[in-house]
Amino acid sequence: MKSCGVSLASTTSFRDDGKKMAAGKESSECKDGSVSLTDEEKQLLGGLDSRLFGFIRLHEDGARTKTLLSKAVRYYESLILKAEGKVESDFFCQLGHFNLLLEDYPKALSAYQRYHNLQSDYWKNATFLYGLGLVYFYYNAFHWAIKAFQEVLYVDPSFCRAKEIHLRLGLMFKVNTDYESSLKHFRLALIDCNPCTLSSVEIQFHIAHLYETQQKYHFAKEAYEQLLQTENLPAQVKATVLQQLGWMHHNVDLLGDKATKESYAIQYLQKSLEADPNSGLSWYFLGRCYSSIGKVQDAFISYRQSIDKSEASADTWCSIGVLYQQQNQPMDALQAYICAVQLDHGHAAAWMDLGTLYESCNQPQDAIKCYLNATRGKNCSNTSSLAGRIKFLQHLEQLRANKDHLNPAQKLMLEQLESQFVLMQQVFHKGQSSHMSGSNDEQPPFSTGPAQYLQAASVGIQKQTGHRTLPSNLVTQGAALNHISSHIATSGGQQGINLTKESKPSGNRSLVPEISRHAGDTPNGCVIAKGLSNHVQQLIAEPVCSPNHGDCTSPDLLISDSPQISATVIGKVSEKTSNNHPPVHTKTDNSVTSSHSSMISTTTSSTKSTAQTVTHSVIGLNSPQNNVHKVNREELENLQSSTKTNLPIISLKSGPQIIPSMSVSIYSSSTEVLKACRNLGKNGLSNSRIFFEKCPPPRPPTSPYPPLPKDKLNPPTPSIYLENKRDAFFPPLHQFCTNPKNPVTVIRGLAGALKLDLGLFSTKTLVEANNEHVVEVRTQLLQPADENWDPTGTKKIWRCESNRSHTTIAKYAQYQASSFQESLREENEKRMQHKECSDNESTSSDFSGKRRKGPFKTIKFGTNIDLSDDKKWKLQLHELTKLPAFVRVVSAGNLLSHLGHTILGMNTVQLYMKVPGSRTPGHQENNNFCSVNINIGPGDCEWFVVPEDYWGVLNDFCEKNNLNFLMSSWWPNLEELYEANVPVYRFIQRPGDLVWINAGTVHWVQAVGWCNNIAWNVGPLTACQYKLAVERYEWNKLQNVKSLVPMVHLSWNMARNIKVSDPRLFEMIKYCLLKILKQCQTLREALIAAGKEIIWHGRTNDEPAHYCNICEVEVFDLLFVTNESNSQKTYIVHCQDCARKTSGNLDNFVVLEQYKMEDLIQVYEQFTLAPSISSSSS
């Protein structure tokens, strides 16, 4: 095993103390209870660290290793105790590793924490970060786990458990709904041929399931089916794949008509059960399928199998309840529901159904309590309609109670309510009978809600048994529950189903997994699959919808090492997640339409006390299970509270320090440096980075301190008004724009001052010039001016969805024009209406306070239209050369002109064609370069701008909203920014105005009117620009995002072509060059030492910089190209680390060299600080 961390054997303290302690004795427990270790044992322990996590059980002597580890832990602990904690920091790190390997997570966390607090450069220790990440992962503290894992790969890209990390990152990003990142990491895991706790078919399964989660059902189906073709597919994987396919066919409308779908679903599930007859979940799904096609007996049998095969599940019991209810067996239904809520007292659907059942038996008091519980449930979606129902019943009850003392008006009210009640019963009766006859298609409208079912049931009950009363509410008679659930055995007898076995959650069966499973009710909910290291047999897929939910979304999977603790957190995670994703409601498959799939947990203060008592009484019934649950929760809370104060990662100082302000080493001669490197890099091909000064992983800056006072949060936008051409070329304008104090500058009237012909970019001219030119289209919702609402208009969100498609300039022009015409027409109509009924206006505006937004109109935004082709756009591009040099697309003072190749949209012009509301979501420019944007008109644009040093705050907001700051589309909530003391510049850009976005400035833009814009990037030759570009380059690397500007390539070109007189800028460039020089040299030496041939492959003119085909990092000088692509001259480039992952000894690769070492050295040596010129270049 490669050594990439601190090893125990090398820590002196251990040896010394060990000797003292052991005092010459052989390994044994001393009489006083202290422990000692033999030299052999110490040697063994030296090789054990976090990297072994998940692999120990695979060792032939796994058990012996565990015994050794326990002993080592005792030994360490006693040493630490003796030394009163004054031991070397590595000690704690090792103790953390040992506890991690023993799966004692709380102890592992605390040991790692102590190491972190003692060791300031802990970030250099990849095994520590990895171990810490694993602990966070175990606790489902995904935010921190992601950070720790990303940092491992940043400090050591060749880390031997990179595959394990990518797999876990994939899983966590999936839960966080960052699907793009998730897919990227799963793919990175898949190409890696190192050992891993999941097999590649299992990783492929996760990719297929990721598609399913994203509702890309055709992709998912294809991927699943492809998996089934795999030779020697393990039975468990096969069973799970078939299970997913079955459930997907049952749920998803895309996959054919209902009859076909259901028959496929049943076939798949039956095949799945052939592969794994013991899957309770497959049986449960099968039951749902049978139930939905009216095969009641088969459904009962399947549910029974499900209960026999697996742990009791609230979902299953709830489904059984539904079936009983459909059979007009209210007592049995009651008992089944009670089982469900006993197993999961947050099971909103079960509470709801129980409520309807009580209501049907004219026990509104009990019903109300159940409904209240339902609204507090985890996955209660229709809280508001439920609240309405509760109010209705409460009112009815109140009036009934005071029947004899009502005034006439109240009596009338009571009559009305009663008749309403009866009416609903009748309405439902129809709906229900249609279901009973087996036709599912005609369902009662959803809006009637829970009441529907209950009335039918009530009718049924009355038919059967006259006025039967159900046992009163379990909320008040909690103690009765145990009896009832055991009683089920007999009452269920009619169906010949013995339900006793699981009816009472008993023994050591934990409640927790059940609860967590129910988290799966969320649209993106999770399913628990235990143990990465336990392989697939525990990949349990869970239904996303509870029994009487609409079958809406696919199950989701989460892998976790600890079913127990993770369960509680997964619940939280998915709750959080789901809030951001209002579910797409699809039709329900049972006639019981009492609940659906979204969840808003509303524990309002007024209802809280009842909520608690209710919860308690239910908890009381399951005390053993609940103790487990409680403990876990406490543990978690401890963890969370400690997260706030002293969990390692948080206490880190933030602020990227990628370029240390060092000035000595870069002045030493490069030959000396390289000589030193040569001596260091002798031992084969080990990670080159070890020999270099490591840089700490980049981190986003914390919010600037002290916070700005509230009255400074809407600063005036720096604006400059130009009168004439001379103003435009006045040098201080350049200085003003690039001054880091001005995040944005609006240059008003620029086009007029320079007499630019903006008409060249008008829609009319564009159509005449190139009507077939490609336009990328973003379909967006037309939102209120500065707000961003979810599609239903219920709440403000950060995520802003837009679908991408393509069209032509001609077609978009047509759309733009017709949109304008339509708006004129609407305006006229409005004006007419306004005249007619201006009286009514005041009344209608009364609603505005609580009015829901939406539904929103969709609009199309024509974006990223490429104007790089100077033949097609000659006139247009020529017109832009009239601009002052510092804003020109091409100029000597523009870093992007020194790349030697094109980066579309950065050093070329892009055009935007807009209708009102067209939005460019929040972002910083690629690699923090500056940007120039001119509004062509005729309409205006509105801009929102936040200074660079607040990007960390916005990054936090994105994370909180499960968005990727770099990759997702988001639209900030201005109120939240105000609360967080983030200043926002806000201004209107009129036609002819140029907006200069300074380096790193965060901004978002929307069109007020119909207009076109042109934009490109610029890189002023300043220390600030270079620093921010390099920082973002490193942050992108950490985040696995491609840097569009190849900063290494650019730095060398700068050294060749530019005279730098700013000492700060010079030092930074020189330092970067030195680092790269050292890396190239070390890697070169290592390859040669390992006998790998390096083939000269010089560069052609304008050859772009290279990126790794797998991980997208920039690859400079030494390119790892697959043999195949080399012989085909297609040159598929890999970075060293990715090459090694696919081919450990690099046999499948040739190494191409693009620069002579002497040349690089020469460039480095000749790059010197230029004497400063008083005024900077144009």
Ligand SMILES: [Zn+2]
């Ligand atoms: Zn790579």
